[in-house]
Amino acid sequence: xxxTIKDKLPLILRAKRIQGQVxxxxxxxxxxxxxxxxxxxxxxxxxxxxSLMAELLEGHIRSHVLSGRQKPTAQQVVAxxxxxxxxxxxxx
Amino acid sequence: xxxTIKDKLPLILRAKRIQGQVxxxxxxxxxxxxxxxxxxxxxxxxxxxxSLMAELLEGHIRSHVLSGRQKPTAQQVVAxxxxxxxxxxxxx
Amino acid sequence: xxxTIKDKLPLILRAKRIQGQVxxxxxxxxxxxxxxxxxxxxxxxxxxxxSLMAELLEGHIRSHVLSGRQKPTAQQVVAxxxxxxxxxxxxx
Amino acid sequence: xxxTIKDKLPLILRAKRIQGQVxxxxxxxxxxxxxxxxxxxxxxxxxxxxSLMAELLEGHIRSHVLSGRQKPTAQQVVAxxxxxxxxxxxxx
Numbered sequence: 236x237x238x239t240i241k242d243k244l245p246l247i248l249r250a251k252r253i254q255g256q257v258x259x260x261x262x263x264x265x266x267x268x269x270x271x272x273x274x275x276x277x278x279x280x281x282x283x284x285x286s287l288m289a290e291l292l293e294g295h296i297r298s299h300v301l302s303g304r305q306k307p308t309a310q311q312v313v314a315x316x317x318x319x320x321x322x323x324x325x326x327x
Numbered sequence: 328x329x330x331t332i333k334d335k336l337p338l339i340l341r342a343k344r345i346q347g348q349v350x351x352x353x354x355x356x357x358x359x360x361x362x363x364x365x366x367x368x369x370x371x372x373x374x375x376x377x378s379l380m381a382e383l384l385e386g387h388i389r390s391h392v393l394s395g396r397q398k399p400t401a402q403q404v405v406a407x408x409x410x411x412x413x414x415x416x417x418x419x
Numbered sequence: 420x421x422x423t424i425k426d427k428l429p430l431i432l433r434a435k436r437i438q439g440q441v442x443x444x445x446x447x448x449x450x451x452x453x454x455x456x457x458x459x460x461x462x463x464x465x466x467x468x469x470s471l472m473a474e475l476l477e478g479h480i481r482s483h484v485l486s487g488r489q490k491p492t493a494q495q496v497v498a499x500x501x502x503x504x505x506x507x508x509x510x511x
Numbered sequence: 512x513x514x515t516i517k518d519k520l521p522l523i524l525r526a527k528r529i530q531g532q533v534x535x536x537x538x539x540x541x542x543x544x545x546x547x548x549x550x551x552x553x554x555x556x557x558x559x560x561x562s563l564m565a566e567l568l569e570g571h572i573r574s575h576v577l578s579g580r581q582k583p584t585a586q587q588v589v590a591x592x593x594x595x596x597x598x599x600x601x602x603x
Contacts, residue, residue: 314575
């Protein structure tokens with residue numbers, strides 16, 4: 236993953252937070268908590284996952300699709316922004 | 328969560344498997360693994376989460392929306408099946 | 420569709436608006452309009468469709484899953500509200 | 512939209528088919544058809560829309576994000592394929 240450590244740290248922290256959310260979900264299921272509570276925990280974890288997924292896809296598009304031997308043109312950057320905006324709106 | 332232990336065990340196992348998948352994702356980010364590998368792990372975890380979410384929603388609809396003081400009518404069961412089918416197809 | 424005319428009119432108007440949006444999309448493709456414009460039209464039509472879908476599912480849950488021979492209990496109504504909230508958030 | 516006429520024709524035909532599907536939905540609502548029938552029509556139109564959206568996004572990524580002054584590298588093409596695969600799986 237060709238990101239600098241500065242870039243990657245927030246991603247790791249977000250992934251760890253999701254790990255905690257899934258752990259809370261496992262516990263809620265084991266403790267036979269209310270179905271509504273379980274659904275709420277599940278839904279929060281899923282939302283956090285979608286938003287991390289969108290972030291990772293954005294990084295992949297910017298670092299690996301857009302950047303080749305040469306700097307991308309302004310039009311390519313605009314087109315990438317449009318794709319990223321749509322991907323983010325689907326993964327909300 | 329008013330499911331019997333028999334019902335809940337597979338849900339707990341699935342939630343634990345997702346926990347493992349998120350753990351693998353954290354590790355992949357920490358080890359600066361390839362962006363494609365990270366995306367693949369993320370995508371698998373997200374898919375498993377969506378499918379568990381669909382399962383929990385189905386249980387919620389059948390146990391808590393459909394079942395009140397009286398047995399639901401055949402038409403209510405059919406309508407619930409339709410809703411569940413659609414929810415499942417969105418969460419694939 | 421067992422809704423009164425009053426209930427159904429806004430749904431028909433929304434479906435007709437979507438028809439107009441899809442028509443605009445067809446025209447944009449035929450006129451070889453900019454790819455970004457086409458995507459924007461497509462995305463708006465898709466959003467409107469998702470939101471109408473959520474509305475129809477809500478109506479189906481309230482009128483056909485929840486309502487049988489007897490009035491649903493307060494707990495059933497709460498559970499239905501939870502399902503509807505989640506379906507709406509997925510279809511945003 | 513910088514696609515050749517050969518490329519664009521199938522997209523126009525698909526958009527027109529969606530237009531027909533939305534028209535059928537409007538009619539079903541006006542004729543007070545069964546709620547299940549309405550949902551089925553809505554769901555089919557939405558699926559067709561999602562799949563057309565995925566197609567347009569793929570075209571946008573290949574023609575506008577990937578292609579600048581220079582031919583993209585093999586790695587860029589692979590990365591684009593990965594993004595496209597994921598976008599397609601979300602829009603199914």
